[in-house]
Every structure is written in C-alpha cells, then in structure tokens.
Amino acid sequence: MHIQVDDPEVAGLIKAEESRIENTLNLIAAENHCPESIMEALGSVFNTKTIEGYPGRRFHAGCVHADEVERLANERAMQLFNAEYVNVQPHSGTSANLAAYFSVLETGDKILSMGLPFGGHLSHGHSASMTSRCFDFSHYSVDGKTERIDYEEIRMLAEKVKPRMIIAGASSYPRLIDYGRIAEIARDVSAYLLADMAHIAGLVAAKIIPSPVPYCDFITFTCYKTMMGGRGGVILAKKKYEKRLNSAIFPGCQGTSPVNVIAAKAVIFKLAGEERFIKIQKNILKNAKELAAKIESRGYRLITDGTDNHQVLVDLSGRGVDGDTAEKALESAGIIMNRNVIPSDAGSKNMLVSGIRIGSSAVTARGMGRSEMARIADLIDTVLSNLNNEDALFGVRKDVERLCDEYPVYGEEDT
Ligand SMILES: *Cc1c(COP(=O)(O)O)cnc(C)c1O
Numbered sequence: 001m002h003i004q005v006d007d008p009e010v011a012g013l014i015k016a017e018e019s020r021i022e023n024t025l026n027l028i029a030a031e032n033h034c035p036e037s038i039m040e041a042l043g044s045v046f047n048t049k050t051i052e053g054y055p056g057r058r059f060h061a062g063c064v065h066a067d068e069v070e071r072l073a074n075e076r077a078m079q080l081f082n083a084e085y086v087n088v089q090p091h092s093g094t095s096a097n098l099a100a101y102f103s104v105l106e107t108g109d110k111i112l113s114m115g116l117p118f119g120g121h122l123s124h125g126h127s128a129s130m131t132s133r134c135f136d137f138s139h140y141s142v143d144g145k146t147e148r149i150d151y152e153e154i155r156m157l158a159e160k161v162k163p164r165m166i167i168a169g170a171s172s173y174p175r176l177i178d179y180g181r182i183a184e185i186a187r188d189v190s191a192y193l194l195a196d197m198a199h200i201a202g203l204v205a206a207k208i209i210p211s212p213v214p215y216c217d218f219i220t221f222t223c224y225k226t227m228m229g230g231r232g233g234v235i236l237a238k239k240k241y242e243k244r245l246n247s248a249i250f251p252g253c254q255g256t257s258p259v260n261v262i263a264a265k266a267v268i269f270k271l272a273g274e275e276r277f278i279k280i281q282k283n284i285l286k287n288a289k290e291l292a293a294k295i296e297s298r299g300y301r302l303i304t305d306g307t308d309n310h311q312v313l314v315d316l317s318g319r320g321v322d323g324d325t326a327e328k329a330l331e332s333a334g335i336i337m338n339r340n341v342i343p344s345d346a347g348s349k350n351m352l353v354s355g356i357r358i359g360s361s362a363v364t365a366r367g368m369g370r371s372e373m374a375r376i377a378d379l380i381d382t383v384l385s386n387l388n389n390e391d392a393l394f395g396v397r398k399d400v401e402r403l404c405d406e407y408p409v410y411g412e413e414d415t
Pocket residue numbers: 030091092093094095120121123169170171196197198199222232233
C-alpha cells in the first residue's frame with residue numbers, strides 16, 4: 001500500500017483500527033460494517049471530481065461520469081423508497097436536516113420535535129446545536145409510563161404552539177413511529193412534516209418496518225447506520241419541493257458534494273434491493289429482539305420493555321452503575337456501545353446519563369445470529385456485574401475474541 005510509504009504513522013493507525021474492528025463486538029446502534037464494494041467506491045478516483053450544481057447543470061467541465069453516477073444514485077433511491085424526489089448531495093444527516101428546514105422555513109419559524117432525553121437528535125433543535133439558533137423549537141416527550149410517543153401530547157403541543165414544521169424521528173427510540181397519526185396532526189395545524197429516519201433507513205429500505213415516505217413532505221436520513229452504505233446524508237421529498245430543496249443544499253448550505261460518496265450511495269441503493277441486504281435487515285430485527293429478551297431475563301429494565309427496531313435501550317439506574325462507567329467497563333472487555341440519556345434523565349441537574357444503547361446492526365452484518373445474541377447478553381451481564389473484577393473482565397475479553405474469530409468482518413473474499 002502506498003500509504004505505508006507516504007505516511008507509516010497513519011498507515012499504522014489504519015491497521016490498528018482494522019484489528020480493533022475485527023476483534024471487538026460493535027454494538028453501537030449508529031454504526032454498521034459496510035460491504036467492501038462501498039469502501040471501493042469511497043476510495044475511488046471520483047474523489048477527484050469537483051461538482052457544483054446538479055447533473056446536466058454543473059459549474060465545471062468534465063462531469064460526464066459524475067452526472068451519470070449521481071443520476072444512478074437518484075433513480076435507485078427514488079425506486080427503493082418509492083419517493084418523488086431525492087437529493088444525494090447532503091454531507092451528513094445534519095446538513096440534510098438544515099437544508100430541509102431552510103427550504104420552506106424562515107429563521108425564527110417554529111418547529112416541534114422530540115426532545116433529546118426522549119430520543120430526539122441534536123439537529124432537531126437541541127440548545128447546543130446551531131439549529132436552535134435558527135429556529136424556534138418546542139419539544140415533545142414520551143409517555144411517562146409506557147415511554148412511548150404520546151400522540152395526544154404531540155397534538156396538544158401542535159395546537160398550542162402552531163409550529164410550521166413537525167419532526168418525526170429519533171436517534172434513541174426502540175419502537176416504531178405512527179407516521180400516519182403525526183401526519184394527521186400536521187395537516188390539522190397546517191405544518192410541514194419531516195421524518196428523520198437516519199437510524200432506521202436500512203430497515204425501511206428492506207420494507208420490514210413502516211416507511212414514512214407516503215406520509216411526509218420531507219424525509220432525511222444518513223447512509224452509515226442500518227443502511228450500511230458509507231457516510232453522508234440523503235433527502236427524499238414530494239416533487240413539489242424539488243426547486244427549493246435543490247437550492248437549499250447547493251448553494252444554500254453546501255458547496256461541492258463528494259462524488260465518491262455519491263457513488264457509494266448509488267451502490268448501496270442497488271444492493272438494498274437484493275436478497276442479501278434484505279436478509280441482513282431481517283436478522284437485525286430478530287437479533288435485537290433476542291438481545292432484548294436475553295438482557296431483560298438477566299434482570300435489567302429496558303426502556304419500553306423491548307424493541308421493534310435495531311436498538312435496545314437499557315436503564316441502569318436500578319443497578320447502581322451509571323452509563324459512563326458501564327460504557328468504559330464494557331469497552332475494556334471488547335464490547336463497544338454507547339452510554340445514552342434515557343427519559344428519566346430529563347431535567348437532571350448533574351447531566352446524569354443512566355442508560356446504555358445497544359444496537360444489533362454491526363454484529364448481524366458480520367453474520368451473528370440468535371445463539372450469539374444470547375452469548376453477548378451473558379457477556380454484557382458478566383461485565384456489569386463484575387465492574388471491579390479484573391479476572392472476570394479478562395475472561396470476557398477472551399470470549400469476545402473467540403466470538404469475533406468465528407465471525408470475521410472482512411475475513412472472507414466472497415467474489
Ligand atoms: C445520526 C443522526 C443524524 C445525524 O447524522 P450526521 O450524519 O451525524 O449529521 C440525524 N438525525 C438522526 C435522527 C440521527 O440519528
């Protein structure tokens with residue numbers, strides 16, 4: 001590899017990262033292992049090309065193949081998600097959201113979205129996000145008992161606040177969303193409806209959970225979570241927003257968009273229609289349910305008592321350990337996941353994080369199934385029950401390595 005000559009230091013880090021990925025269990029709900037064809041597209045010469053504007057209407061010469069690859073990505077995305085419009089240029093989910101907001105709203109306009117402690121995303125108007133300085137956000141929560149979305153609360157807030165846009169969609173919410181019900185509320189208060197399906201796009205693409213597309217004006221997502229297609233964002237929408245969305249992305253929020261990333265998006269939108277992808281997505285759902293059941297059976301309380309998607313949210317508050325401590329102990333044993341705020345942390349003064357979020361996507365992508373989920377649940381429980389027991393943690397680390405050896409991420413060539 002040339003990088004070994006040009007920069008042995010970075011080359012060494014890439015090797016080390018490859019080894020970390022192969023030898024640890026990736027339970028980060030916001031990650032996935034993408035096919036190698038995605039890596040090839042990302043590392044391709046399309047990286048060279050500067051594009052501004054849209055296919056057939058560019059501001060630099062030499063776009064013949066870039067035009068074709070962007071058109072391919074567009075056609076495939078529209079077909080896959082049954083959408084009237086698509087934009088594959090957003091750098092990220094956050095840029096996609098920002099452009100969607102600015103396409104139809106003015107600064108200061110009101111938006112109603114899910115609050116962060118209940119599962120919402122930073123870019124949905126959290127105070128630390130620039131979005132909160134551009135628009136006037138109000139937030140809905142979840143039902144105190146069921147921890148599920150309370151549609152009556154959304155209706156009540158929508159009627160009181162009169163937002164110009166409502167956002168459906170979350171980063172940490174293990175249940176399905178009834179887009180039809182939120183669409184009804186949006187219609188009644190004349191608000192635009194945006195669904196942010198960043199986490200669940202792969203499950204939607206495989207048509208195994210309900211799609212927000214028929215109900216929404218705008219749908220945004222990222223390609224690197226369940227979608228397993230490399231990084232970057234996408235906007236889907238009703239055709240009538242085409243002009244406004246196009247100019248909101250370029251030149252509104254972004255300059256050039258990386259054509260190598262657009263090429264990777266085109267590849268995943270093809271693969272997502274194929275049996276192999278659909279099977280992985282089905283297994284992601286099954287594995288999340290199995291993880292949830294096994295973790296619960298070991299005495300842990302799950303947010304909403306279970307899952308309908310790829311995420312399991314565990315409330316550790318009854319176990320005398322906080323999310324941060326749990327995350328670090330698990331990492332030391334080779335089990336990688338993230339601490340996560342849970343509904344009961346809302347309003348906490350000391351910024352307490354009482355949960356962990358477990359995702360089934362990446363372990364499923366490397367081929368693990370039902371019996372491995374039971375093993376993983378056992379390993380997690382062993383770590384959380386033996387936080388200061390070096391021997392126990394070391395034992396788990398060894399078991400994790402054995403499990404990883406059985407299921408290599410990029411081990412086999414399947415050409
Ligand atoms: C991950 C996520 C995003 C952000 O995507 P970036 O590409 O990191 O900007 C946006 N919205 C939701 C709901 C997410 O979960």
